[in-house]
Amino acid sequence: MDKFLELLQHEFERPFQNSVLIFSIILLIILLAPIALRNLRIPGIIGLILSGVIIGPHGLNMIEQNSAVVLFSTIGLLYIMFIAGLELDLKEFSKNRHKSLFFGFLTFIFPLAIGLPVCMYLLDYGFLTSLLTASMFATHTLVAYPIVSRMGVSKNEAVAITVGGTILTDTAVLIILAIVTGSASGGLTSALWIRLGISFTIFILFVLLVIPPITRWFFKRWEDEKHTHYIYVLFVVFLCAFVAELASLEPILGAFAAGLVLNKYIPHTSPLMNRIEFVGNSLFIPFFLISVGMLVDISVLLSGPMALIVAATLTVVSLAGKWIAAYLTALFLKYSPAQRNVIFGLSSAHAAATLAVILVGYRIDIIDEAILNGTVILILITCLVASFVTENAGKAMALQEDMMDPSTSMRHEERLLVPISNPVTMERLVDFALTIKNPVYASPIVGLAVVEDDEKAQLKLAESRKILDKAITHAVSADQHIEVIATIDQNVSDGIKRVTKEIAATDIVLGSSPQASLSDMFFGNTIQNLIHSTSLELLIYNPSLPLNVHKTIRVICPRHSEREWGFEGWMEKVMRLSSSLTLTTTFYCSKSTYDHILDYLKEHKLSNAVTHVAFENWDEFLTLAREFDENDMVVVVTPRKGSISYKPAIESVSTKLGRHLRHHSYLIICPKVADSGDYPEFL
Numbered sequence: 001m002d003k004f005l006e007l008l009q010h011e012f013e014r015p016f017q018n019s020v021l022i023f024s025i026i027l028l029i030i031l032l033a034p035i036a037l038r039n040l041r042i043p044g045i046i047g048l049i050l051s052g053v054i055i056g057p058h059g060l061n062m063i064e065q066n067s068a069v070v071l072f073s074t075i076g077l078l079y080i081m082f083i084a085g086l087e088l089d090l091k092e093f094s095k096n097r098h099k100s101l102f103f104g105f106l107t108f109i110f111p112l113a114i115g116l117p118v119c120m121y122l123l124d125y126g127f128l129t130s131l132l133t134a135s136m137f138a139t140h141t142l143v144a145y146p147i148v149s150r151m152g153v154s155k156n157e158a159v160a161i162t163v164g165g166t167i168l169t170d171t172a173v174l175i176i177l178a179i180v181t182g183s184a185s186g187g188l189t190s191a192l193w194i195r196l197g198i199s200f201t202i203f204i205l206f207v208l209l210v211i212p213p214i215t216r217w218f219f220k221r222w223e224d225e226k227h228t229h230y231i232y233v234l235f236v237v238f239l240c241a242f243v244a245e246l247a248s249l250e251p252i253l254g255a256f257a258a259g260l261v262l263n264k265y266i267p268h269t270s271p272l273m274n275r276i277e278f279v280g281n282s283l284f285i286p287f288f289l290i291s292v293g294m295l296v297d298i299s300v301l302l303s304g305p306m307a308l309i310v311a312a313t314l315t316v317v318s319l320a321g322k323w324i325a326a327y328l329t330a331l332f333l334k335y336s337p338a339q340r341n342v343i344f345g346l347s348s349a350h351a352a353a354t355l356a357v358i359l360v361g362y363r364i365d366i367i368d369e370a371i372l373n374g375t376v377i378l379i380l381i382t383c384l385v386a387s388f389v390t391e392n393a394g395k396a397m398a399l400q401e402d403m404m405d406p407s408t409s410m411r412h413e414e415r416l417l418v419p420i421s422n423p424v425t426m427e428r429l430v431d432f433a434l435t436i437k438n439p440v441y442a443s444p445i446v447g448l449a450v451v452e453d454d455e456k457a458q459l460k461l462a463e464s465r466k467i468l469d470k471a472i473t474h475a476v477s478a479d480q481h482i483e484v485i486a487t488i489d490q491n492v493s494d495g496i497k498r499v500t501k502e503i504a505a506t507d508i509v510l511g512s513s514p515q516a517s518l519s520d521m522f523f524g525n526t527i528q529n530l531i532h533s534t535s536l537e538l539l540i541y542n543p544s545l546p547l548n549v550h551k552t553i554r555v556i557c558p559r560h561s562e563r564e565w566g567f568e569g570w571m572e573k574v575m576r577l578s579s580s581l582t583l584t585t586t587f588y589c590s591k592s593t594y595d596h597i598l599d600y601l602k603e604h605k606l607s608n609a610v611t612h613v614a615f616e617n618w619d620e621f622l623t624l625a626r627e628f629d630e631n632d633m634v635v636v637v638t639p640r641k642g643s644i645s646y647k648p649a650i651e652s653v654s655t656k657l658g659r660h661l662r663h664h665s666y667l668i669i670c671p672k673v674a675d676s677g678d679y680p681e682f683l
Contacts, residue, residue, distance in 0.1 A: 015057065015064040022063055025055065030286040045143065045387040048286050049380065052293020059298075069291055076288025077141075077351075078255035079280045082237045084142050084163050085259020086266060086276070087154045095607040096157055100164030103329045107347050108169045111137035111321030118317050123310065125371075128180055132361045133371055135176040137318045138169050141351035143292075143383050144390035146285055148342065149277070151394045152439075158339035158397070161329070162346045170253065177357050180366065199247035206243055207257045211236060215265050216631075220549050226477075229272045230279075236262060264582035265548045269434040271477035278479075289383075292351050296380045297373060311374035315381050322348040338396035345390030350375075350382045414438050416445040417505040419496055423467050427474050428543030429511045434480050435547060435580050436509075436539075436573040444481040446503055447471045450495030453488050461486055493529035500536060507569070508534070512542040512658075512668075531640060531670055537569050538670040542657070545665045550633045553578050556588040556624070557637035559616055560645040562596035566671030571600055573669075574635060575608050583633075588615035588624065618649035622656055634666040640673055 016022050033047035055062040063069065115134030119125045125133065142163065148154050215236070222228055237258045244254025266273050323344055330340030358375045361367035418433045420426050433445045449464030451457055468484040475482040485503075489495030500508065510527060527540060555574060561567060578585045585608060587594055594612045601608060615624060628634060636653055639646045657666050 014061045016062055019068065022068070025062065026287060026290060029055070029290060030283070045147065045289055046384050048289035049293040049383055052290040053296045053298065053380070054293075055290075056294030056296070058294075058296060063294070065291075065294060069294070072284065072287040073291035074251075076280075076284040076286070076291070078237060078241050078251060079284040080142055080145060080288065081252045081255040082259040083149065083277065083280055084145050084166070085256040086263055086273075087149060087259075087268070094609070096161055097164065099157070099329075099333055100161045101168065102332070103161045103325065103343070104165035104168030106328055107140070107165050107322060107325035108138045108172050110324045111318060114321050115317050118313060123313060129361070129366050129368075129371075131176065132180045132357065132366055133314070135173045135180075136350070136354050136357045136375065137314075137321055139173045139350060139354050139357065140166060140169065140322065140347045141349050141354065142166060142346060143289070143349040143351055144345050144386045146281060147387065147390045148346070148394050150281075151398045153342070153394055153397050156339070156342075156397060158330075158335055158342050159346065161333075162343050165347065167253070167256065170250065173357060177361075180361070196248055200249065203243055203247040203249065203254075203257075207240060207254075207261050211240070211258070211261050215262065216549050219265060219546055223546050226271065230275050233262060233266070233272070233276060267431070267435055267548055267580045269437075269478055269480060269580065270431065270548070271474070274477065274479040292379060292383065296376050306370055307373055310370045311377040314371070314374045314378045318350065318378055318382060319348055319385060336397070336400065338393045338400060341389050341393030342397055345386050345388075345393055348382050348389070349386035350379050354379060413443060413504070413506065414441045415443045415503060415505050416507050416509055417448055417496070417500055417503065418445055418509045419448045419450065419492070420467055420471055420511070421449065421464075421492075422511055423470065425511050425543050426467060426471055428546065429509065429541060430471050430474055430482065431478075431547055432541050432543060433509045434475065434478060436577055438572070438576070444483050445475075445509075446499075446505070447482050447484040448496065448499055449484075449486045450492045450499075451486075451488055452492070453490055457488050461488060491526075493526045493533070496526070496530060497534060500534065505536065507537045507539065507573075507672075510538065510540045512540045535673045537566050537672040538668075539570075539573070540654075540668040540670075542662075542664075542666045544663055545631065545633075547581060547665075549631060550581060550583060550665065551629060551631045553581075553583050553585045553633045553635060554588065554628060555585060555635040555637070556615065556621070557593060558618070558639065558645040558647055558650060559590040559593055561589065561593050561637055561639070561671075562600075563644050564639060564671050565674040567596075568600070569672050570637060570669045571597070575601070575606055578608050579606075584609040584611060586611045586613060588613050590614070590616050618647055618653070621649075621653060622660060625656070625661055628661070628664065630663055632664065634661060634664050635669065636666065637669050637671065639671060643671075643673065 016025070029048065029051045033051050037047040053059050057064050112134050115137040116130050119130035119133050120127065123130075145154075145163075148156075148159050153159060215232075218232055219229065237255050240258035240261075241251035241254035244257070245251050266276070326340055326344035326347060329335070329343060330337075335343070354375060358367055358372060362369075362372050414437070416433050416437055418429060420429065422429075430445075430447070437445055447468050449461075449468055451460040451464055465484075465486050468486060472482055472484060485499060487495055487499065489498060496508065499505070508530065510530075512527075527538070530538060553574065574585065577583075587597055587610060589597075589612070591612075591614060597610065600606075601610065625634065634657070636657065637645075638650050638653060654668055657664075657668070
């Protein structure tokens, strides 16, 4: 008994040394802190930071800042920056790069301009100390980014320019850090600048020229090895962070660069994206937030009036500079108050780069203990302020986006029906349907299996249900919902038509595989029957390649396509596809049709990158198609016979695609046509 009590006392001696116990406590905090504070309407991030204060070495001293805690904290910090780059809408960022430069300049210069004289004349520090401390005010860590990500507003323009501004401010501050440390250690020499320039150039070339081709090859070569995709992504993140460190840059910039370069290869609705967000938000990011709280030493506030004065001054100056920058940005760019507050919330938190700057200054005796302790208090307060502001403003902005979303006015509802028959292409077909689905509508896509009514109908129905079960599992892995229906009918096309009426489907997504001639002939007849007997939009997709390895979307559409009833329907899906995959869309059509396409983009405030190639002679389709790269996705708009834009030469396009572009992924779109239900009653 005595030995047991002695063992028990040893195990619970603070700080705890048992790694299993430490990890259990961390997991318990991650589990309970957000739940406990949710009823108080306090963001979960705050609960995690406060928990870190309580259990940390300056609180109950339950867990010390050992190598394991530092490792997980570093992973969480890199994960935050990686997800920020991964979820950044690159098209929106490219479109608003000047706005990002504008905000980045303001959020850097105002905290610096306010902080430098305050530190020099109010706190009576020297120039180098004041410059380094003031530069710390200009940095910001995206601690509150998981909040906007969870609320689904991470692609908003205000969020995009704030994330873009992070790159600029942190880079500028790290340059100041290099200048200050260089001056303190003997001056800034030309050799130092040359070395930094060369190493930075090598880092950029590595990220832009080495990672993309390897990633494209890996995802194409190992498409079925789903678990390896996540391991590969983690490897790229930490490799880029390490290479950035070798280039004398902060690892967080390497992780952010990894997110940017992998952005186009990881669609937002993919199972891989779901795994990345799930693991990060469940473990790594909460661990980082707890570790931030463990740095806070409340006792410094009791060490004398100077500590309080320094801490209060640093906090007020930091928040004031960031608020002015956010206010002026919103004023000049005409953003709403909610967007302004989101900008302020995201850019006001200090943690990663701030700690890096101050700790480096402390180690080389430029920063004293008063500033170090005041900075730790600043981190806690700014993280709390950022979380509260972002939580409230993010909710308001999410509600505004729901009301302003132009796609909601296009139709009352969207319901995609996806007939599934081929287990080989099932996953790619489901991924495609999930990618083009409008997230505004809650209705899930519907997977359908139709078997002919014969003596083997029950056996074939059982096999079809197995395929549908796999489709459900695949959708769930992407955190998506899919309904399934298995039915028997006289033939496949009749079964599809019947189910479209039963579920009020608006679009039919069909798979096409030109590898087996007999089944293709049968399925081709099914498609032709649906084209002639339904007015719904049909999308016939040949998934030769995974979605995330495509380079460009090439859309060929006939003259007067814009005058068809279903023009906005197929344009919405193509633009959503290009946006999700971060691809440029090249339209091959007449000048007048392309002008209407540009009007559509402007009217719906879309930032998709589009180009135009004049094309009207459909007899030269094969000549045109031979110029396409194998990694291009070819989209052909084929109106039904009798439509305004119909041309007889279009009839043979599907055959040419199957024969000559079988190794390409291609999509044939038959736009929706008006039926009697689409006209007003008085007509």
